[in-house]
Amino acid sequence: xxxxxxxxxxxxxxxxxxxxEVEEILQELNETWQKKSDWCRFDSSLEDIVEIFEDIGFxxxxxxxxxxxxxxxxxxxxxxxxxxxxxxxxLSDSEIVFHGEDNDDWKLVFKxxxxxxxxxxxx
Numbered sequence: 001x002x003x004x005x006x007x008x009x010x011x012x013x014x015x016x017x018x019x020x021e022v023e024e025i026l027q028e029l030n031e032t033w034q035k036k037s038d039w040c041r042f043d044s045s046l047e048d049i050v051e052i053f054e055d056i057g058f059x060x061x062x063x064x065x066x067x068x069x070x071x072x073x074x075x076x077x078x079x080x081x082x083x084x085x086x087x088x089x090x091l092s093d094s095e096i097v098f099h100g101e102d103n104d105d106w107k108l109v110f111k112x113x114x115x116x117x118x119x120x121x122x123x
């Protein structure tokens with residue numbers, strides 16, 4: 001059973017030139033966690049980054065330079081918070097705001113390749 005969560009993406013993106021590194025992180029995370037849960041379902045037969053993110057549960061839009069994470073299309077959250085933390089070195093300065101099923105609110109703030117988790121009482 002998962003934990004229902006809504007996510008709001010505030011300019012979450014990575015450069016297209018970093019797609020190979022992002023794919024490698026996603027694949028490594030899945031290999032680490034696949035024995036425990038179906039959190040990411042990295043499908044190695046998928047070759048397009050948009051399809052990979054879609055299979056994980058996210059909508060990704062591309063422009064001339066960036067891949068933008070724009071929406072989470074599922075109600076249940078696996079270990080996606082950890083996924084974005086691992087991707088932090090490749091993410092532009094941005095935020096993801098989480099609202100959990102128990103009214104818990106927090107956000108991840110990405111800046112200069114690092115991340116910080118901020119809980120609602122700190123907001």
